[in-house]
Amino acid sequence: MNLIGGTLTVLSSSDPSKVGRSGKVLLETANTLVIQSGLRSIAVEKKGASFLLGTGATVSGADIAGRLQDRLGRALR
Numbered sequence: 001m002n003l004i005g006g007t008l009t010v011l012s013s014s015d016p017s018k019v020g021r022s023g024k025v026l027l028e029t030a031n032t033l034v035i036q037s038g039l040r041s042i043a044v045e046k047k048g049a050s051f052l053l054g055t056g057a058t059v060s061g062a063d064i065a066g067r068l069q070d071r072l073g074r075a076l077r
Contacts, residue, residue, distance in 0.1 A: 002068060003028055007054035008035065014048035030067050 009022035021042060027034040032043045033051075046061035053059060064071065 001064070001071070003033065003053075003064070008033070009052040010044055011050045011052050011058065013044060015045070018042065018044050018049070028068065030070075031065065 003025045004027065006025050007023065008025060010018050010020065013019050021035065021037045021044070023035040023037040025033055026036050026041055031047065032045055034041055034043050046065045049061035051059050051061065051064075
């Protein structure tokens with residue numbers, strides 16, 4: 001699942017200041033998502049967070065932890 005370019009909302013996070021932030025995903029690393037929230041871009045750690053995707057699906061940060069290519073390999077097993 002490629003998240004870059006999609007929209008998401010942070011439902012929960014280990015950093016309470018990130019909860020409720022929403023925007024377009026600009027960058028995805030193994031441990032973080034960078035989203036454009038208003039005029040600012042913010043990094044949200046995947047672990048310890050949950051997200052509401054623009055499609056309406058809820059996803060745990062632990063489920064999307066790691067690089068995209070590693071997650072694709074896990075899904076095929």
